[in-house]
Amino acid sequence: MNRSIGGQKQEVQGLRAFIKSEITRVIRLIEGAEARLVTLIGELRKYVDQGFADHEKKMKDLADDYLKKIADLDAKLVKAQGNQGVVGEIRYSILSVEQFQEKYGTSWVLLDGRDIPDSTLSQLGWKQIPDGRGLFLRCKNQGRKDGKQNPDGDLQVGRYQKDELCSHDHGRTPPGANEQVISTAWPDLGFQKIVPCTGGMSSTALLNNLRTASTGGFETRPRCITVNAFVKIHDTRNFPTENEESSDLQAEAPQIDEQIPSSSVSSSDNK
DSSP: OHHHHHHHHHHHHHHHHHHHHHHHHHHHHHHHHHHHHHHHHHHHHHHHHHHHHHHHHHHHHHHHHHHHHHHHHHHHHHHHTTTTOOTTOEEEESSOHHHHHHHHOTTEEESBOOBOTTSTGGGGTOSBOOBOTTOOOOOOOTTOOSSOSOTTOSOOTTOOOOOOOOOOOOOOOOOOTTOEEOGGGOGGGTOOSOEESOTTOOHHHHHHTOOOOOOSOSSOOOSOOOOEEEEEOOOOOOOOOTTOOOHHHHHHSOOSGGGSOOOSSOGGGGO
16 A cells, blocks of 8 residues: 555656756747747848849939939930920020020021921911021010100011101301301312302301201111021921820830839738
8 A cells, every 4th residue: 555655656756857847948949940030030030131122223324224214214205395485486695596496406597587387386366487697686566655656667577677866957057157167067069168158159158058067977886796586487396185196205215114123922821
């Protein structure tokens, strides 16, 4: 009986020792698995962070490339539009005709009176452009009536006006009966020397035949600088309408959707 109880105690103690050792082993396994899991989580986190960093860099490079292409297309569009000028616009320039057209396009021509039968401007009623060579340009009155307007009225745009001197007079006093007249002052009278204003010609008759000496140049003008004047006669803009597309620009436009890098994690990995 005593042996049976003692044997049972030994068996219980042995069982306890076994269970304790197993529990210890399991705990160690769990601790090791936990350490490996932490390491795995760290590696996964590093992979994800690096993946996002690579993805962000690719997106930034793609955006920079896209903006550059947009800028290039915008530059081409500006050049094609003749620097965004509109038909009928006039511009002054110190450039030569060749230099101006090289920069702004041949839709701009010298304001030289040429016929423009096949131009966009001709569709607005202009079969011939004004000839502005050697002339000043003057703004249309557009109803102005404050004394500073063109006195000839509200003339049609492109109308030519010849030069004119504003009406005025010069005061003069007739010579006295015994005053002398210098012949070089009035050569049209035929005087050959200094003569007294007496005898057959009265002071009134002399006054009616007086002519002042010529002065000035070939025209009346303000101070000025010579430049070239150009007018745009062709509309080179080709903007697509609501239901149309510009195939040329579309072919050159960057296709950003096709270049976006796909996610490094597939849909099957998320299941």
